[in-house]
Amino acid sequence: MKKINKILIANRGEIAVRIMRTCREMGISTVAVFSDADRTSMHVRYADEAYHIGPSPSSESYLKADKIIEVAKKCNADAIHPGYGFLSENAAFSRKCTENGIIFIGPTPEVIEKMGDKISARLTMIAAGVPVVPGTTESVKTEKEAIDTIMEIGLPVMVKASAGGGGKGMRLITEEKDITSLVRSARSEAKSSFGNDSVYVEKYITSPHHIEFQVLGDQHGNFLHLFERECSVQRRHQKMIEETPSPLMTPELRVKMGEYAVEAARAVNYTGAGTIEFLVDNDLNFYFLEMNTRLQVEHPITERVTGIDLVKQQILIAEGHPLKFSQEQLRQTGHAIECRIYAEDTDNNFMPNPGKIYNITQPLGLGVRTDGYVYEGYEIPIYYDSMISKLIVWAENRTEAIERMKRALYEYKITGVKTTIKFLERIMETPDFRSGNYDTNFIEKNKDSLLAATKCAENCEDMVIIATYIEYLDQLNIAQTSKEMYPAKNRWKKYTYQKNFERL
Amino acid sequence: MSIEIKLDKRIASVEILKQFENLLEIKVDDKIYQVDLMHNDEGIFSILSNGRSFNIELVPQPKPKHYTAYTLYDSYDLEVIDAESRYLRNRTGGAQMLSENSITSPMPGKVVKIPVSVGDEVKKGDTLITISAMKMESEYKSPIDGKIAIIHVSEGSTVDANQVLIEIE
Numbered sequence: 001m002k003k004i005n006k007i008l009i010a011n012r013g014e015i016a017v018r019i020m021r022t023c024r025e026m027g028i029s030t031v032a033v034f035s036d037a038d039r040t041s042m043h044v045r046y047a048d049e050a051y052h053i054g055p056s057p058s059s060e061s062y063l064k065a066d067k068i069i070e071v072a073k074k075c076n077a078d079a080i081h082p083g084y085g086f087l088s089e090n091a092a093f094s095r096k097c098t099e100n101g102i103i104f105i106g107p108t109p110e111v112i113e114k115m116g117d118k119i120s121a122r123l124t125m126i127a128a129g130v131p132v133v134p135g136t137t138e139s140v141k142t143e144k145e146a147i148d149t150i151m152e153i154g155l156p157v158m159v160k161a162s163a164g165g166g167g168k169g170m171r172l173i174t175e176e177k178d179i180t181s182l183v184r185s186a187r188s189e190a191k192s193s194f195g196n197d198s199v200y201v202e203k204y205i206t207s208p209h210h211i212e213f214q215v216l217g218d219q220h221g222n223f224l225h226l227f228e229r230e231c232s233v234q235r236r237h238q239k240m241i242e243e244t245p246s247p248l249m250t251p252e253l254r255v256k257m258g259e260y261a262v263e264a265a266r267a268v269n270y271t272g273a274g275t276i277e278f279l280v281d282n283d284l285n286f287y288f289l290e291m292n293t294r295l296q297v298e299h300p301i302t303e304r305v306t307g308i309d310l311v312k313q314q315i316l317i318a319e320g321h322p323l324k325f326s327q328e329q330l331r332q333t334g335h336a337i338e339c340r341i342y343a344e345d346t347d348n349n350f351m352p353n354p355g356k357i358y359n360i361t362q363p364l365g366l367g368v369r370t371d372g373y374v375y376e377g378y379e380i381p382i383y384y385d386s387m388i389s390k391l392i393v394w395a396e397n398r399t400e401a402i403e404r405m406k407r408a409l410y411e412y413k414i415t416g417v418k419t420t421i422k423f424l425e426r427i428m429e430t431p432d433f434r435s436g437n438y439d440t441n442f443i444e445k446n447k448d449s450l451l452a453a454t455k456c457a458e459n460c461e462d463m464v465i466i467a468t469y470i471e472y473l474d475q476l477n478i479a480q481t482s483k484e485m486y487p488a489k490n491r492w493k494k495y496t497y498q499k500n501f502e503r504l
Numbered sequence: 505m506s507i508e509i510k511l512d513k514r515i516a517s518v519e520i521l522k523q524f525e526n527l528l529e530i531k532v533d534d535k536i537y538q539v540d541l542m543h544n545d546e547g548i549f550s551i552l553s554n555g556r557s558f559n560i561e562l563v564p565q566p567k568p569k570h571y572t573a574y575t576l577y578d579s580y581d582l583e584v585i586d587a588e589s590r591y592l593r594n595r596t597g598g599a600q601m602l603s604e605n606s607i608t609s610p611m612p613g614k615v616v617k618i619p620v621s622v623g624d625e626v627k628k629g630d631t632l633i634t635i636s637a638m639k640m641e642s643e644y645k646s647p648i649d650g651k652i653a654i655i656h657v658s659e660g661s662t663v664d665a666n667q668v669l670i671e672i673e
Contacts, residue, residue: 343638348610351610351611351640351642352611352613352637352638352639352640353611354611354612354613354637354638355611355612355665358546358547358561358563359546359547359548359561359563382612382613382614382636382637382638382662383614383638384638384639385638385639386638386639386640410576413559413561413574415547415561415563415572415574416563418579422577422578425577459535459537459553459556460558460575461511461514461580462516462532462535462537463539463551463553463558463560463575464511464560464573464575464580464582465509465511465516465518465532465582466518466528466530466532466537466539466541466551467541467543467549467551467560467562467573468509468511468562468571468573468582468584469507469509469518469520469530469584470528470541470543470549471543471547471549471562471564471571472507472509472569472584472586
């Protein structure tokens with residue numbers, strides 16, 4: 001067993017800060033790495049040590065495995081935590097860490113490789129007896145073979161690139177006449193994106209629910225799950241809201257899916273924290289979709305209902321400790337919801353809206369947690385993801401959790417960039433969400449009401465005009481007489497004036 | 505002294521009738537409001553009008569006298585039109601035309617591709633420039649038929665919000 005005393009976090013943004021928080025609680029020193037654009041980022045300020053690793057684009061900084069390992073060796077870090085994204089599911093990086101005597105906080109390179117390739121993941125799951133979406137078990141190499149397979153499985157089907165990810169090389173086929181042209185375009189996109197035109201075919205599950213199970217495995221052959229997360233509220237195949245327990249879940253189904261999730265982890269001898277994603281149809285049939293061999297963005301809701309710090313578990317497992325609790329001891333208490341706050345213009349097709357944070361007021365109060373990294377005056381870089389924070393609430397039951405989330409979103413004020421806050425608040429008010437009766441088509445289905453023009457409270461436009469006018473007059477005053485003896489025309493200003501005076 | 509303030513497409517005239525410290529009697533178009541207004545240097549406004557509480561945050565824009573206001577649910581673009589800006593406006597009346605003949609970036613980002621060069625004939629709807637921001641690429645298309653007059657940026661350069669990128673004639 002090797003005690004970890006110093007961890008390098010090979011990531012940025014909220015997740016880097018999130019990991020460092022746990023390190024601090026465990027008395028582990030933290031090392032941040034940063035690109036040109038991130039010199040002023042919160043994770044650099046929070047860490048005990050910070051090192052520059054390259055220019056702003058992630059391909060020249062956060063994805064530079066050798067550079068990061070070099071920094072880790074130079075500062076004598078015992079371990080590297082990859083967070084999510086960037087190098088977190090990169091088998092070569094995991095291998096290089098081990099070769100250099102650094103603990104990679106995550107699974108072995110073999111597991112990452114096996115689960116990273118979609119076809120080998122499917123085969124592994126079939127062998128372990130875990131239900132998978134009906135479809136091919138090996139990649140389809142020719143067009144004719146693809147068409148024959150599709151006819152065999154029956155429409156509708158999804159054609160996906162074997163080497164794929166991020167929605168590239170993916171086509172939904174619903175009509176027979178489109179088969180040839182869509183197979184062709186999927187293959188050519190796969191070729192141009194991944195240099196490999198092999199595809200595989202899966203039955204398309206109409207209006208599926210996206211439900212995933214959190215699993216943990218230690219180095220001593222113990223595996224358990226920490227219940228489910230419902231992640232069906234998505235746009236552009238990206239999650240926006242997650243909750244646990246899932247409103248669709250029954251106790252029987254939870255036990256069954258949980259057992260399969262544990263089987264899946266056992267099948268690859270998984271170590272650390274991982275996630276088994278399932279598709280669930282309205283008749284509660286479930287199918288293995290993929291395994292994420294890293295910490296998920298939405299892990300806090302699981303932490304909230306189980307009371308277990310997942311990052312701490314990752315570190316303990318990496319040190320070689322056996323899990324300290326059993327499946328029977330785990331409880332799901334109350335209800336937790338997470339909303340992802342993106343810097344995006346919801347009225348403009350979710351176009352990214354980077355910029356400078358002028359003002360930020362984060363929600364507080366009972367049952368609220370925010371995992372963020374931006375602060376006043378911080379300029380969100382254009383090079384990385386548009387997620388600026390995650391808002392997590394917990395309450396005794398689902399209804400109360402929704403009301404609390406609405407309250408927290410009301411309190412959340414970010415100016416300077418456009419955010420998804422208003423859109424998320426609308427979702428909390430949508431009947432389909434409130435009743436828990438929703439699937440992955442939720443946003444598309446409720447688009448009109450979610451994007452309807454807001455009706456401003458009576459006279460609020462006029463109030464905005466008044467505020468602007470007063471601001472303008474103030475600016476004029478500043479420009480004309482800056483050294484007035486008693487400039488305060490209102491009490492807030494008087495206070496500042498006094499403060500400045502006291503400082504003299 | 506009455507001043508005009510442009511909020512999105514609406515132009516309203518505003519005038520302070522009475523003021524006692526933070527209590528104001530103020531006229532917006534033909535409506536008169538008695539408000540209790542407090543604000544700090546960071547542009548956070550708390551206005552009480554007729555018992556209702558309004559929380560408004562103003563962010564000054566790079567252009568002088570331009571602001572973005574954030575209320576509970578909305579954001580508005582505002583411009584103060586005083587004597588000075590009215591004068592400038594009249595003098596550069598032609599500049600209004602610019603927006604139809606040019607492409608400006610709606611957000612900061614990085615230029616990925618410019619498939620056209622100066623002098624090229626383009627049709628309305630042709631892609632003139634691709635900008636990437638936060639892992640997403642957006643294509644900007646020509647608003648008119650015409651000829652590329654000036655290209656202000658080059659591939660790989662970073663751009664600011666509202667920066668003029670390409671002008672067409």
